Amino acid sequence: MASQLDAVIVGGGHNGLVCAAYLARAGRKVMVLERRPVLGGAAVSEEVFPGFTFSVFSYVVSLLRPEIIRDLELSRFGLQLIPLECAFTPLPDGNSLCRWSDWEQSRREIERFSKRDAEIYPAYSQAMMQMGRFVKPILSMTPPDPASRNPAELWELLQLGRRFAALGEEERFLKLKMFTMSAVDFLDRWFESDVLKATMSVSGIIGTFQGVRSPGTAYVLLHHYMGEIDGAFRSWGFSRGGTGQVSLAIAGSARHHGAGIRTEAPIEKILVKDGLARGVVLEGGEEILSKLVISSVDPHLTFLKMVGPEHLEDEFIEAIRRYKLRGSSGKVNLALDRVPEFKCRPGVGPHLRGDVAISPSIDYLERAYDEAKYGRYSRRPYLNVVIPSLCDPSVAPPGKHVMSIFVQYAPYHLREGAAAWPSQREAFGDAVIDTLAEYCPTLRDSILHRQVLTPWDIEQITGLGEGNIFQGELSLEQIFFLRPAPRWARYRTPVRNLWMCGSAVHPGGGIMGAPGANAAREILRSGTL
């Protein structure tokens, strides 16, 4: 069968769709194949219970590249982002901390815990913003390979080095430290209040199987802080209609530019012949041929299952096997009869229009990690709670609400094995509700429905290996030119005409779109299409 297709994209998550949209916009004929009936991968909205629409997995948008929003005209195709207004941390003793976009308001809140911290807080934010400014261009960069002899890559490396050298000495040291320190150690340099440090340190562990005192987590702190820099320009937010709307807007743009998108089209194999990718075979046997195959799914799935070890060298297979997916979080989605009120701050105030963190102390977070280290889910986990229906009434019936609870830690590999998750699912859900109910006593009475998603469920439903929505940890040994494997971080793979464009390549996870856009740019630049 002769094919007219330039590229087949494996997986209809947001990165696969971004890649497709950019290629289609450049006039290439592309087809996206998604296994599920819905598009979006982890960025998907589903009406799980009648009238209640959930951002089932990924629940906030932070880093979605503004240039992607502009290039693909996403607002024209239905994308509307709503910023989170604050970060609220209820405490068990009846106190609470809420950080707002209004500096003075935040200062008064932090002063209850430490006047010194309140005073330095703006300087900290400014320092982080400057760091973010340094890191930001790296997000839209194809990682240069430090072992390469290719002059173009060496040039890129040189540019990066120059950028680094241009920083002040202080800043250079700060950056080096940031890459190696733990989130807590890093915050210790600025703050004294345990409450403030604890709630700020959680950005360092989201999506990683690390504790807030584990080395390297300071960098992840920055990765998440990137979403907050520049205030109004890019901030953490909801997507109207749920995060699936991000995917649907990208899909709308891709279709507008002529891309084909098929759902319920599970891929069995990537066709490889003579070391060249030539298309894919769907479950059921249908063959779709194309010049390129671009995989947006994780490396385990791509190489170990779809390509098959027989087409790859042992060394590469070993690197991919060692690539850590390590799903470490779960999700509980609740349909609520009314807005739950917090004991420490009663009423339905603006403090509920942001995210609510159950992260009362550093020790609490470390204890939660301790359990995970030994293959148990945290009995008292770190929770990140949002109630998007307060800002976006389209996701729940009038007066009713949806609550999304991100839960860490929920290790994919339970002591009893991942397959034990179904038997522990409801107990895990109970632990989450129990934890939150300590702060929010009326919660149980307001629950109409609940959906508990363990990492095992996330893997079953979305295909994301070990249920890691970031397609692999953002730990130091697997970011930038090491993601997903040394020498293969430039969106290319050892199989000719097979490319990668998902969160498992630079710059990694989150509803960012950068891997998909970077891959498309690199493919077009390579001249293979």
Add this chain to the structure above:
Amino acid sequence: MPVPTPFHSRTSALCTSYRWKDWAGFYAVCSYDTNHDREYFAFRHAAGLLDVSPLFKYRVVGSDAAEFLAFVMARDIRRVKPFQVSYCCFCDGKGKVIDDGTVARLGETDYRVTSASPSLRWLQEHARGFGVQIRDESESVAALALQGPTSREILKQVSQDADLDHLRFFRIAQARIDGIPVEISRTGYTGDLGYEIWLRAQDASPVWDRLMTAGSSYGAVPAGLDALDVTRVEAGFILQGVDYHSATRCPTESRKSSPFEIGLEWTVDLEREPFMGQEALRLEKREGSRWSLVGLEISWEELERLYETHGLPPHLPAAAWRTAVPLYDGQRQIGRATSGSWSPLLKKNLALASVETRYAEPGKRFQIEHTAEYERRTLTATVVPRPFFNPERKRA
């Protein structure tokens, strides 16, 4: 000193920021909160409730009402059907715009005209010989704008006697809210799905309360003028006194604008019986206009690079701006941007501008002044079609 609007007891209780401004002599809320973010996003994601009572409102009644309005307005008002609303402008005898606003036909021979500035004298002076009475109802009629995607659902909860599902864009209907007679028009200044509610001033408080109570389940919040200003830039709407100046208030001829020069060509029905400014407009139509109003998108990449040279992340004011900024082609000034805003929705830096007509084509590029770190520089601005944001739900 400004005076309160009929909603003041309600708006003042909610305006915890104490941020007010003078709108046509009335106290008007800039933003209820310390910044307008929540109100802006409510307009786009849920609904915002805005007091627009300071608009000037005139009732034009009588057998010649249509003929009279067709004579005063640049648009042929005789074609406006009962319960239709028309957006239009009116000009002086030289075809220069005095004001823009709406004309709503409330009955066979009954119209309401709204304007940004006082216009009673102008209307009365030109009513000689027409069988019409003109009544100023600016203070006796209060008005609210309920704008945003959930606005229809909220109004359906509270109103009786109006079929809001079938109330089309730029139509008006008589209705009741808890028994109180109101008119609901599907109009507004946000470029989104939205309505304006017209009512007797003495009924202001109960109507506000009813809308706020019903709106709470639909994400409605009270909204001020700062949020409105961002949405109106996104919608590409001009503002009298900012993007153009009323011909009756201009100290110089050169500051006056024709409808063609401010993007209102589509509201001019030129070939018909005589109307105010017709001859001058005919001439201008033939000979071309000196200025054109355009939408601009200002390069974000250049803005980032500019701030990067100072070692700073990009910075823009959080609120919409309305101080004229020069535009250049090389060394030569070719126009001015009159207002603009960062669009949080589109992630674009937008402006409305008056440029020499030969620069008005979409895709044309020139420079806009931008001050970064106390230094005046320029950024590339590209002419793009207006409205910048135009959701289907606005008309659907």
